[in-house]
Amino acid sequence: MTEPRLKQVQCLDNRGLHRMAYWQWGDPSNRRVLICVHGLSRQGRDFDTLAQALSETYRVVCPDVVGRGQSDWLAEPAGYTIPGYVADMVTLLARLDAEQLDWVGTSMGGLIGLGLAALPGSPLRRLVLNDVGPAIEYSSLQRIGTYLGAPAHWATVDEAADALWAISQSFGPHSREQWLAMTRPQLKPDGAGFKPHYDPAIAVPFRMITPELARGGEAMLWHAYDQLRLPTLLLRGADSDLLSHATALAMTQRGPRAQLVEFAGVGHAPTLIQPEQVRAVSEFLLAA
Structure with missing residues (x-):
């Protein structure tokens, strides 16, 4: 497999x-x-498979959002918010100097894309929202909160893969080879073993979300969504506990009237590794 180039922006x-x-x-x-x-x-x-499939047509850029992967950790955990991430992406876009810009965002990445697409003068041409929308089921946030930021140490990559699979089975069927490939970038060396690649402090603002705050955020996100006029593809795992079928249908009827594709046997969220998932994204992006 061809390896991507690692770059950075301040x-x-x-x-x-x-x-x-x-x-x-x-x-x-x-x-x-x-x-x-x-x-x-x-x-x-996470996007290695999709990026390879589209790299003949696009320059594909896959950020490690701050606090994750190879990016820095913030000194102030309160900065781990969608508006802060949107601001970082604006800086990245200036660096890339793109004439034509499309966006694929999984879950949080979709919310960042939604925020960017709703800005006046946004350069986005096409938007793919992967298993996320303005209304997020609070029970799903509670599920994620049970493991987000929890201390973890694994002696081997295989042990880490098993532990991560235990909390990720909603991603749908993956071969062992596929799952190991997804697991390795999720790990940082830690003594004789490994720990999660992200700053545990990303859980601090996440755990401050109450049902009341979630409802307020939902209203603002629907307002942003309703402003969109760019072609939008909405992907949904048919068993998703984060994006309800009712919300997905509403997203096809208001705002940009998203095209909806659902994947059977998958929950939150499709990993965009399986051929039918890659095909759905590729056909939408290349249709124009």
């Missing part, structure tokens, strides 16, 4: 500067750019 926060890493596939001079942004506790290498 971004501003209220304590100074932090470094955001990003993985780049394809011709670095290609001004047709696809940004792929991962979920809450993941990192940019």
Whole structure:
């Protein structure tokens, strides 16, 4: 497998500067750019399969959102919020100097894309929201909160893969080889073994979300969604506990009237590794 190039960009926060890493596939001079942004506790290498499939057409850029992967950790955990991530992506877009820009966002990465797409003058041309929308089921947030930021240490990659699979079976069927490939970038060396790649402090603002805050956030996200006019593809795991079928249907009827594709036997969230998932994204992005 061809390896991506690891690059970085300096971004501003209220304590100074932090470094955001990003993985780049394809011709670095290609001004047709696809940004792929991962979920809450993941990192940019999640998109290796999709990026390889599209790297002949696009320069594919897969950031490690701050606090994850190869990026810096913030000095102030309160900075781990969607508006802060959107600001980082604006800095990244300036660095990339793209003429044409499309976006694929899984879960949190979809919310970042939604926030960016709703900005006046947004450069986004096409948007893929992977198993996320304005209304997020609170019970799913509670489930994620049971493991997010919890201390962990694994002696081997295989032990880590088993532990991560125990909390990730909603991703749907994967071969052992596929799951090991997804697991390795999730790990950081820790003494004689490994620990999760992300800053445990990303859980601090996450755990402050109450049902009341969630409802307020939902209203703001629907307002942002209703402003969108760009072609939008909505992917959903048919068994998702985060994006309800009712919310997905509503997203096809308001705002950009998203095209909906659901994947049987998958919950939250499709990993965009399986051929039918890669095909759905590729056909939508290349349709124009």
